[in-house]
Amino acid sequence: MLSSKNIVFAVLATAGLFILLTFASCKKKVRSDIGKAFFAKTQNKVFKDITPEGFAIVLKKALTDPNTKLSNPKIIEAYYDSHDYDPVLLTSNLSNDNLRLLVDYLGKANEHGLDPKMFQTEKIKLLLAKFYDKKAIKTTDEAYTDMAQLELSIANSLINYSNALQFGVMNPRRIYANYYTVTKRPDSLSMSRVFELKNLKTFLDSIQPKNPQYLTLQKALVSNVVVPGQTKEETQRTLLVNLERLRWKNKPTEARYAIVNIPDFQLDLMENGKSTLNMKVCVGQGRNGNHTDNLVEYDDSDKIDRPFQRETPQLNSLIYVAEVNPIWNIPQSIANKEIIVEAAKDRYYLSNKNINVYKNGAIVNDPETIKWASISEKERSQYSFKQQPGADNSLGKVKFLFNNKSSVYLHDTPAKDAFKKPMRAVSHGCVRLEKPLDFAHALFGDGEKYNTIAKLMGEDNSKPTSLYLNKKVPVYITYVTCWADAGGTLQFRKDIYGLDIVLYAHLQKFLAPV
Template identity: 60%
Template sequence: MKILNTFSFKSKWHTLSVGLCALLVITFASCKHTKRSDMAQTIYEVNKNKAFNKVTEEGFQPVFQKILAEKKAKLKNPKVITGFYESNGYDPVLVLDHMKGEDLKTLAAYLKKSGEHGLDPKIFQADDINNLVDKFYSKDAIKTPEEAYETMARLEVALANSLINYTNALQYGLISPRKIYARYFTQTLRPDSTSMKKVFGIADMKSFLDSIQPKSAQYVALQKALASNVQVPGKTAEETDRILKVNLERLRWKNKPADDKYVVVNIPDYRLDVMQNGKSVMNMKVCVGEGRNIDRTDNLVEYDESDKVDRPFSRETPQLNSAIYTVQVNPVWNIPKSIATKEIMVAAAQDPYYLSNHNMAVYQNGKEIEDSETIDWSSAGPNDYEFKQRPGDNNALGKIKFLFKNSSSVYLHDTPAKLAFNKQMRAVSHGCVRVERPLDLAHALFGDGNKFDTIKSDMEAGSSEPKDIALPKKVPVYLTYTTCWADKSGTLQFRPDIYGLDIVLFAHLNKYLTA
C-alpha cells in the first residue's frame, strides 16, 4: 500500500500558498492608484490660482463622490464611469494627467467642432466643458479650496462623460441601428466597458482625438459636402443636411465588410456589386421589396415625432449580412403564407384555372391535392393550404436562386419579369432581391469549372427538376441601405429614401438633443 508523504504535501502547499499570496499582493498593488501627495503644488504650477494651494487628495475625494452621485443619472454610461473611479480611489486622472500643456483645451475645442461630423456639440456638453476648463485655468475665477474641489470634480465628471460619448460616437456611431430598425439583421459592433475605459489611459489627447477621426474616403467626402453646404437638387437645405448627417452616421457603424470578396446590394440604389479586394468587379440592376415611402415625397413636412418608431411596410427588403452557400437551378418557389393568403387564394377564388395556368401545386397537411379546381376557396381558412410553384418559364424565381441563411426568408433570384429592370423605381418585389443578370452573378461566384458549366446548361435547358449546387467557398452578402455616397469621380450620388429609414434615423439623432 502506498503511503502519502505528509511532509512533502505540506511543503508543497506552503510553497503554493506563499506564491498565491505574493500574486494577490501584486494584483492589489497594481489596482491601487498612485497617491497624489503633491496635488496642490502640481495644480498651482499650472494655473497659478492660490485657491488650490491647500487642496489635498483626502479633501477632494468626498466632494468628488458627492458630485459623481449627483450627476450619475445624467451620465450616458454611469456604471463604467463610477466603477472606474471607485476602483481607483476617486483619482481625477483626466484633469491631473492632462492639465499640463493644451490637452484639456484641445478636447474642449474638438467637442465644439463635432458639427463637422454632423453631430451637435450640445450632445457632448461642449460649452459646459469649455467654461469649466477656462475656470480651472483661471488665476482668480476660483476663490476658495471648497470651490476648487467642486470645480475640479465637476470638470472630471464632465470630461469622463463627454470624452467617452464622443469617442463612442466617432468609433461606433451615436445610434445602435439594431435598436431603431425593425428589420435590421446586420452584425454591428457596439462599444463595451473595456473599450470605454481606455480613455482614462490616454497619453496625448490630440493624437488620440485625431486617431479616432474616421478616415475612409466616403466619410471625408461627406464631411466636405456638409462643410461646403452642398444642396441636393430638388431638396431644401434642411433636407440635404439631414441626408448628409444620417449617411455620416451609417459610415460610423462598425458593420462594414472586411472580406476580400463579397456581394453587396444597396437597396435605395437598386444595384448589386460583386466586390473583390475593395473594388467592384461586376455590378447590375436589382429589384427590391416595395417600400412605405414610394407614393409620398420624403421631405420633412411629411414627418413628425412619431416617425422615431420604425414601421416597415410588409414587403420591404431587410438590411442583413449573411453568406451565399448554394444556388438552386430551376428552383421551386415555396410561396410564403402572406402571399398565399392575400394574393394566391384570392386569385384562385376568382379563376379556377389560375393555379394550373401558373404551374402551382396546392398542399393540405403535407399532401398534394391533385385537382385544385374542386377546392371551395370561399370556405378556406388562411392556414388550410400551402402552395408551391414548380420550375418553369413562369416561375417567379426564374431559373436560379442564390441562398443564404436569414430569418426573413429572402434571397437573390432570377425573374421572368424582365421589364421591371427598365424602370427607374424598382422597389417592386415582395421582399426578395431580383437580379438583372443571374448567370453572370453565378459565374462571378463560382468562376470557371464544372459547377458553373452545370448551372449554365441546366438554366438554358429549363429542366423541370430543381438542382442544388453548393459554392466551393461561401461568399458573404450584405443587403444595405445608403442614400448618399461619393462615386469614383468624387461626385456625390443621392437616392430617394424609399423606406423612410433616413427619417427614422434622423429623428433618433435629434432625440439626443432633448435627452
Template identity: 60%
Template sequence: MILPQQSAKNTLHNFRTKRSSGALLPLLFLIAMLSVILSSCGKKNRSDISKALYGETKNKAFKDLNSDSFAVVLKKTLATSKAALSNPKLITAFYEQHDYEPVLVLQHLPKGQLKTITEYLGKSAEHGLDPEIFKYTELNTLVGKFYDKKAIKSKEEAYQQLADLEILTANSLINYNNALQYGILSPRKIYANYYTETKRPDSNTMQRVFAIGDVKAFLDSIQPKDPQYIALQKALAGGARDGKMTPEESQRVLTVNLERLRWKNKPTQDKYVLVNIADFKLDVMDHGKSVLDMKVCVGEGRNKDYSDNLKEYDENDLKKDRPFSRETPQLNSMIHSVQVNPVWNIPESIATNEITKYAASDRYYLSNHNIDVYQDGKKVEDPETIDWSVGNPGKTYSFKQRPGEENSLGKIKFLFNNESSVYLHDTPAKAAFNQDMRAVSHGCVRVQKPEELAKALFGEGPKFELIRKNMAEDNATATDIGLPKKVPVYLTYFTAWADPNGSLQFRKDVYGLDIVLYTYLQRLSGS
C-alpha cells in the same frame, strides 16, 4: 518583501521568545506596533492635487486642497450625477478603483490639453453631430474657469468644480470616442428590419480614455479615415446638395450617411456581393473594385412615392421603426448555394393576400401558373374543388410553384441563411428593371443578370456549365448546386456616397430609414 501580516507574526514570535527568556516588552507598546502595521495595510498614497492645480493655475483657491476631502466630494457628485451619465457604472467603477482622484484633470490640465479636448468636441458638426451631444458648451465653460486664476474663488467651490470637471470630461470623452469609432447610435436599436452584425463599444474600448497620454494624438487617431467618409465630410462642409432637394434636405442626407459609415459593419473580405437597397443596385466587389454590376428590384417600401421627404418620424413609440411588411431587410450572410429552376415555397402572407384571392376569381389561375396546393403536407389533387371563401385558406393550405417559365423566381435563386427567408433570384418580370423606382418585390431581391452573377460567384468550370445548361432547359427540374467557397453578401442602405470618379451621388429615401435615423440624431442633442 515581508507582508504586513507576516511582519505582525514575526513580532508576536519575538515577543514570545523574549518573554520566555525574561526580556518582556511592555504590552501597550506591542499593541501600538501592531496597530501601525495593520492600519498601513492597503492604504493608498493620494496625489497632491493642491500642488498640481495651484502650480498650473496659480489660483489661490487651489492652494490648500486636501485630497481626502476632494475624494468625498467626487464620490458624492458621482452618486448624484448618474442619471446624466451615458455609462454611469463604468465611470463610477473606475473612480472607485482609483481612490476617487481627478485622474483626467491632473493628467490633461497641463499644457492646455483640456482645451484641446473642447476644441475637438466643438468641431463635432464636421461629423454631422451636434457638439451639444457631448456637452460642449458646459465643458468649455468649466475648462475656461480652470485656466482663469480668478474664476474659482473658494476652497468649497474648487472641490465641487473640480469634481464636475472630472466627471464631465470622462463622460464627454467616452461618448465622443464611441461616436467616432462605432457610431453614436446602434442600428439594431432603432431599426426593426435590421440583421447586420454591427460591433459596438465595450468596456475596454471606453476605459481607454482614462489612459490617454497625448490628447491630440489620441483624438486624431480616432477620426474616421475611410475615403467615403472624408468625401461626405467635405460635401457637408461645402454645402453640397442634390438638385432635387433643398440645401437643408441635402445636408440631412449627408448627416445620416456619415453616421452609417461610422457603424462597424462594413465588409472586410476581398470578395463579396453588395446590394444597396436605396440604389436598387448590386455589385460584385473584388479587392475594392466592382467587377460586375446590375440593377435589382427590392421589396416594396413605406415611402415608395417619396412623399415623406425627411420630415420627423413621429411614431408614439420611437423604440423601433415600423417597416412596411415587404421591405427588404438589411443583413449580412454567406451565399452557400444556388437552386437552378427553383421551386417557390409561397409565403403565407402572399398566399393569404394574393394567391387565394386570384384562385377565387379565376378557377384556372393555379394550373396556369404551375402552382400546387398542399393540405397537412399532402398535395391536393383537384384544387378547383376548394371553396376559397371558407375560413382562412391562406393558413389552411400551403402553395408551391413548380419550376418553369412562369415561376416567380425565374431560372435560379441564390441562397444564404438569414432570419427573413429572403434571397437573390431571377425573375420572369423583366420590365420592372426599366423603372427608376424598383421597390416592387415582396422582400427578396430580383437580379437583372442572374447568369452573370452565377459566373462571378462560381467562376468558369463544370459547376457553372451545369448551371448554364440547366437554366436553358425547357423541361426544368429543380437542382441544388453548392458553391465551392461561400461568398459574403451584404444588403445595405445608403442614400449618399461618392462614386469612383469622386462625384457625389444622392438617392431618395424609399424606406424612410433616413427619416428614422435623423430623428434619433436630433433627439440626442435635445432639438
C-alpha cells in the same frame, strides 16, 4: 537554524515587500503632489491645500448626486472606485494644455453634423477658464467641487465623443424593425480606454473617421451643398443621416463580398475595394414608393419604424448554395392575398402557373374543382402551394441562398421588364437579379459547377438541383441614400422605405443646427 530553502524564501519575501512598499510609497507621493502640481499650473494658492483624500470625498458625492448627469454612470463610477477616486484625467492633462485641445475638438463636432452641446463643451470651457484664472476659485471647498465637476464632465464627454465618432450616435438595431446586420457597439472596455490615454491628441486624431466616403459627405455638409430639386434643408438632412450610417461599425471587412443597396436598386460584387460585377436588382415594395414623405415634413411619430410587409430587410450573411430550377414554396401571406384570389377568378390558374396544391400536407389532385371564392379563413390555412420549376416560376431559373431570419434570397425572375424601370421596388421582399447567370459565374468561377448551372438554366423543366459553393461568399443588403461615386460625385437616391425619416427623427436632438 534556517535551511537554505527557507533562507531563499525569506529573501524573496523581503524583496517583494520592499518592492510593494516602494510602489505604494511612489503612488502615495504622486497623490500627495496633486496640490503642488495644480498650483504650479494655475498659480492659485488655494490648490496648495488640496489633498487626494479630500478630493475623493467630494468626487464620491458627485458620482451619487442625481444632478450629475452621466451617460454611462456605472462604467465611470467603477473606474474611479478602482482608482482611489483620483482626478486621473485632470492630473494627466491639465499641465500640458490638452484639455484646451479637447475643447477645440468638441467645439468642431458640428463638422460631423453633431451638436457640440451634447458633449458639454461650454461647461468644460467655463470650468477650465476658472482653473486658469488664479483668482476665480477662492476656497478649498470650491476647488474640490470644480475639480470634481470638471473631472466627471471630461470623462463623460470623452466617452460620448469617442462613442459617437467610432460607433455612431444611434444603435440601428434599436430603431429599425427590419435590421439584421451585425453592428459592433461600444462596450465597457472601449469606453474605459479614455482614462488610460497616454496622448490625448493622438487619440482624438485616431477616432476621426477617415473613410473617403465620410470625408466627401462631411465636406458637402460643411460647404452647404444643395441638390437640384431639393431644398437646402432636405439635402443637409440627407447628408446628416448618411454620415451617421457611415459611423456605424457594420461595414464589410472581407476582401470579396456581394452588396445590395436597396434605394439604388443595384448589386455589386466587390473584390479588394473595387466592383468587378454590377447589375440592376428589384427589391421589396416599400411604404414610401411614391415619395410622398420627406425629410422636411415629419413629427415625433416618425421615430416608430413601420415597415411595409414586403420591404427587403437590411442584413448580412453568407451565400452558400445555388438552387437551379427551384421550387417556390409560396408563403402563406402571398397565397392568401394573391394565389387564392387569382384561382377564384380562373379555375385553371393554378395548373397554368404549374402550382401544386397541398391540403394538410397531402397533394390535391384536382385543385380546379375547389371553389376558392367561398373557402373560409380557417380553411385557407389548411392549404399550401408550391410552384414547380418552369418558365413561369416566380424565382426564375436559379436562386442563391443565405441564412437569415426573413427568408429572403437573391433570385432570377421571368418578369424582366421591371429592370427597364427606374423605380424597382416591386418584389415581395426577395432580391431579383438582372444577370443571375453572370452572378453564378462570379461566385463559382470556371469549372464543373458553373457549367452545370449554365446547362440546367438553359433547359426547360429540369428538376431542382443544388450546387454548393466551396467557399461561402458574404452578402450585405444595405440602405444608403447618399454616397460619392468612383469619380467623387455625390449620388442621391429616393428614400423609398422612409428609413432616412426614421433615423433623422431619432437623431435630431443630437444634431448641429442647419
